[in-house]
Amino acid sequence: MMKKHTLKPVIVAVVAGLLGSYAHAANQELPDWSGVWGMMGGTVFDQATRTGEGGSTTPGVREHPPYNAEYEARYQANLALRDKGILPDPNSLCGIPTGFPRIFNLPDVYEFAVTPREVWIIAENGPNIMRIYTDGREHPPEQDRWPTHTGDSVGHWEGDTLVFTTVSLHSSESGRTLVDRTGLMLSDAAQATTRMGIDTAGRLQVQLTIEDAKALTAPWVVTKRFNRLEAGTRVYDYACNENNRNPIDEETGWTYTIGPDGKVIDKAKEQ
Amino acid sequence: MSRKSLVVLSGIVGGLTLCCGAALAHHSDAMFDHDSTLELTGTVKQFQFTNPHTWLQVVVKDESGKEVEWSLEWGSPNQLGRQGIRPSTFVVGAEVVVHANPMRDGSPGGAFVGAKFADGKTVGRWN
Numbered sequence: 001m002m003k004k005h006t007l008k009p010v011i012v013a014v015v016a017g018l019l020g021s022y023a024h025a026a027n028q029e030l031p032d033w034s035g036v037w038g039m040m041g042g043t044v045f046d047q048a049t050r051t052g053e054g055g056s057t058t059p060g061v062r063e064h065p066p067y068n069a070e071y072e073a074r075y076q077a078n079l080a081l082r083d084k085g086i087l088p089d090p091n092s093l094c095g096i097p098t099g100f101p102r103i104f105n106l107p108d109v110y111e112f113a114v115t116p117r118e119v120w121i122i123a124e125n126g127p128n129i130m131r132i133y134t135d136g137r138e139h140p141p142e143q144d145r146w147p148t149h150t151g152d153s154v155g156h157w158e159g160d161t162l163v164f165t166t167v168s169l170h171s172s173e174s175g176r177t178l179v180d181r182t183g184l185m186l187s188d189a190a191q192a193t194t195r196m197g198i199d200t201a202g203r204l205q206v207q208l209t210i211e212d213a214k215a216l217t218a219p220w221v222v223t224k225r226f227n228r229l230e231a232g233t234r235v236y237d238y239a240c241n242e243n244n245r246n247p248i249d250e251e252t253g254w255t256y257t258i259g260p261d262g263k264v265i266d267k268a269k270e271q
Numbered sequence: 272m273s274r275k276s277l278v279v280l281s282g283i284v285g286g287l288t289l290c291c292g293a294a295l296a297h298h299s300d301a302m303f304d305h306d307s308t309l310e311l312t313g314t315v316k317q318f319q320f321t322n323p324h325t326w327l328q329v330v331v332k333d334e335s336g337k338e339v340e341w342s343l344e345w346g347s348p349n350q351l352g353r354q355g356i357r358p359s360t361f362v363v364g365a366e367v368v369v370h371a372n373p374m375r376d377g378s379p380g381g382a383f384v385g386a387k388f389a390d391g392k393t394v395g396r397w398n
Contacts, residue, residue: 057300085301092298094323108349124349236349243321245342246298255299257380260317260328261341266302266378 031160031197033112037204037226038235043105043181046222047210056181059083063184063222071185071215078183086253087183090176093248094240095127099149099177100166101192103128104206104224109235112196112204119155119162132164139167147188149177161197187214203227226266303372303382311341311369318361320348320369327361329369343371345383345395360394361386369395 003264041047042055045063052061062079065071081087090096098106108124117135122128132153139145145168155164170176172185181188190212199205204226209219245258259265313331327343345351348358361367366389371381385395 078367082299084378085299087299091298108347110351219308233353236352238322238347240323242323243319243326244323244346245326246324254303257302257342257344257374257378259342259380263340264378265380 007200028116028157030157033114033198033204035111035231036114036229036235037110038229039104039106039110040203040225040227043107045101045105045180045184045224049220049222057082062182063180064183065210065220066218068215068217071187071236074185075183078178078185081253082183085255087176087178087181087250088253089178089181091161091181092119092255094244096176097108097126097128097149099128100130100151100153100169101194101208101210101222102177102179103130103150104208105180108238109229109233110226111235114162119164122235124238126238126240132161132162134162134164134259147174153194155194159197160194163193163195166192166194170252185215186210186212189214199225282284300382302376304375305372305382307373309371309373309381311343311371313341313367313369315361315363315365315367316340317363317394318358320351322347322349324385325351325356327369327386329367331379339379341369341371342380343369344380344381356394361389365389368393 044050044056044061048053049064050061051064052058054061059082062075065075068265069115078087091102097103103121103123106123106128110124111120111122111267113120113122117133119132119134120162121130121132130153131149132155134155134157136156137154139154145152147170149170151166151169153164155162157163159235169186169188169190171190172178173187178184190210192208192210194209194255195205195207197205206224206226207221208223209221210216211219246255247258248255257266286305290308311329311331315327317326317327317328319328325345325348327345329341329343330338331341333339348356360371368387370384370386371379372384383395385397387393387397
């Protein structure tokens with residue numbers, strides 16, 4: 001009897017605590033990330049980790065992840081192809097998601113939809129939608145995972161900051177994805193921890209800490225920032241194949257230009 | 272090409288690479304010479320207000336008087352629409368002067384920079 005009397009309040013307290021915790025999570029006042037946002041800084045990941053001026057299509061611009069020798073050599077090879085305009089980039093093929101982390105490094109605009117159980121990253125330039133589960137679930141066990149463009153993301157709120165981890169990503173070696181237009185690569189061992197929140201200047205700041213035991217010698221910490229655009233700004237669909245007049249030559253990687261008659265007008269292949 | 276119809280403008284391209292490289296981020300823009308700008312005088316044939324890029328089709332007479340259709344690539348309709356550009360911005364048959372970064376191989380195409388209409392109105396970047 002003594003034992004029962006002693007435990008009862010403890011059990012009640014634990015159950016009440018769990019219910020209270022759940023109720024807190026379910027009813028937590030979520031931050032206001034409504035509206036439309038524009039990415040700052042061009043399509044490079046982080047001003048602090050790049051050299052050169054201009055966008056990521058500009059020769060001379062590169063990022064500096066802490067690559068090991070093998071991946072640095074691969075990146076240098078990609079930069080050389082980029083400088084010639086023949087880097088094979090799946091993003092140019094239309095219809096293929098850029099995936100994570102590149103989803104935070106796109107032109108056009110963004111929406112960040114915060115709901116009690118999920119956060120959705122919706123990029124106008126697409127197809128690019130990323131789901132982050134905040135309902136308390138964990139990543140699937142290893143045997144139930146397979147690589148995808150955006151991987152599997154689960155997270156939680158620390159005040160107004162969303163913290164999430166991402167696993168199960170396509171390797172850049174798969175040919176399905178590149179991390180950016182300069183030719184950044186990650187292996188199938190890549191995973192990330194991301195912190196998202198509004199900074200003191202009112203910008204949505206996304207700090208990614210990317211770890212990759214096969215490609216990096218240390219975590220690669222990069223930050224993207226987004227400005228909230230004028231209220232009422234509209235977002236449109238992005239049907240990349242609607243009128244794509246820039247097909248890629250599979251052999252050379254060259255981007256052709258299609259003329260008004262549907263035929264290639266440039267002579268670059270012969271040059 | 273007629274000098275009245277097609278003029279190479281040098282020295283007015285400062286800052287254009289940043290402008291148009293971003294607009295054409297869907298693909299490499301290595302085919303365009305961003306260090307050179309052409310001035311084309313012609314007639315609007317079509318304005319394709321489509322993704323992933325808009326295309327202005329302009330008919331320009333060459334030196335022999337032959338009409339040549341130029342294909343000038345601009346930003347996405349989404350980007351441009353938020354900046355006030357509309358499908359009706361270029362009316363078929365309108366006389367227009369266009370600045371563009373030409374294709375490196377001399378093909379009748381380029382990256383659109385800006386345009387000026389007969390009434391003096393301009394769109395895009397016009398210096």
